Amino acid sequence: MAMPVIVADSVEHALSALADHPDATVLAGGTDLMVEVNDGRRTPTQVIAVGRVAELTGIRVDGHAEGATIVIGAATTFARLERGPITELAPALAYAARTVGSPQIRNAATIGGNLATASPAGDSLPVLVALGATIEVAGANDRRQIPIVEFFTGPKRSALAPGELVVAVHVPVRRGPQDYLKVGVRNAMVIAVASLAIAVDLDARTVGVGLGSVGPTPLGAPDACARIAEQARWDTDHLTVDPAAAADFADQVAAAARPIDDHRGTAEYRRNAVRVMAARALRRCGR
Amino acid sequence: MSEIYVLRVNGEEHAVADAWSGESLLYVLRERLGFPGAKSGCEQGECGSCSVLVDGVLVCACLVLAASAVETEIVTVEGLQPAERGEMSDVQRAFVETGAVQCGFCTPGLIMAVHALLDHDPDPSDLVVREAISGNLCRCTGYGRILEAVEVATRRRSGGPGSGVGARGVSGPEVVAE
């Protein structure tokens, strides 16, 4: 009889196990899956554990200077993203990682699990939107790269096809200030009521924004970003924004939100929170 | 499901037979292997009362699929002092002495969290301590005495002055000799 829990030791092993067991459930850190298993909402019959696959658990940098890309294995935990090289290479991602759950949760929870769960509140997701990340997924026959904004297709729905694994997250290295802001009721163990990531690229002269918990999926604010990039004054090591342009940016980012009322907050509160966070984040990034 | 798998808990191997494959490590430890130290407060990762070390990493046992923890080293609160069973660890002693234990339900999880902290950072700042125990809920103490216990254990490990509890009393304002 087949083992109901397969501990994969390579991506190929995991993919062939997935091909053999099309109904199998992938397990990484278990922090989303086991909650559902414990309370009986999910009863997997076949589990493929990917947390120990070496190819899935590392951080490397491809290329140099402008054009460098951080490649983060899908099973890399938030504990590894909140410290170490990511604090320099993609600081907003490190900040976001540090806000996830608690130390115990961050020691287990992975960025690939955050993506596959595809909750609009997933803390890494707005950062990946702001940075313009690409998601590398692998199926039995091929690998493909999905731009982050196309990865999310609805609340808790993604472009991941049955039998596919998230393999890695490709994050462009962007030289310039970044930030992640999250509204919640306390500092630990909080699902975002609203969150915002910002990433300024001083070389490309672009501003990226990602919004969490204010729509069916993580959202970008491309119009606001394009406009502020035109209005800002760019220097080699900073950007300067005048107050009217900053206020306009905050309004436009708030307009990009598509919030709803739920038990954690009203749509109106969330939109206002986005406006406040956008203004604050831009102020912290500029002069 | 009738397959057998083996878990290494506190340095010894234990076979788990006739288990449902969806069982959490917390359930298997408590109900199948006789390690009731990790407590089941929420089974959703929120309370930290089930904290254990898996390969030296602090995790919630309720969120670990037991059968996926084969070939790892699992340490529970029962395994902190394997050589001298019955004796308390330094952190446990500090909790008792400072009155950081009331009903005790949260205590094993906090003990594991504090050991994990001090083993990596022997001299944590107050903020670091607070962050390190932010995944452990206590409904009784209000945390003041827990923070004191951590301070006492830290001072004793560093062998610094005032490493006895009496040096600052069990409650009241901070008067740490530095």
Ligand SMILES: Cc1cc2nc3c(=O)[nH]c(=O)nc-3n(C[C@H](O)[C@H](O)[C@H](O)COP(=O)(O)OP(=O)(O)OC[C@H]3O[C@@H](n4cnc5c(N)ncnc54)[C@H](O)[C@@H]3O)c2cc1C
């Ligand atoms: C107490 C608690 C607090 C939390 N707080 C936060 C928080 O503050 N912010 C936040 O964003 N999240 C939070 N979460 C949710 C959770 O920790 C994250 O979503 C985490 O990133 C999930 O990753 P995981 O590795 O644990 O996923 P798992 O639970 O292992 O898997 C989740 C889902 O993704 C699939 N999956 C996992 N890896 C892959 C892969 N490589 N390829 C394809 N599919 C895959 C699984 O099949 C499953 O459906 C919290 C959870 C708990 C229990």
Ligand code: FES
């Ligand atoms: S029982 Fe595991 S965190 Fe509460």
Ligand code: FES
């Ligand atoms: S002592 Fe009762 S929950 Fe902490």
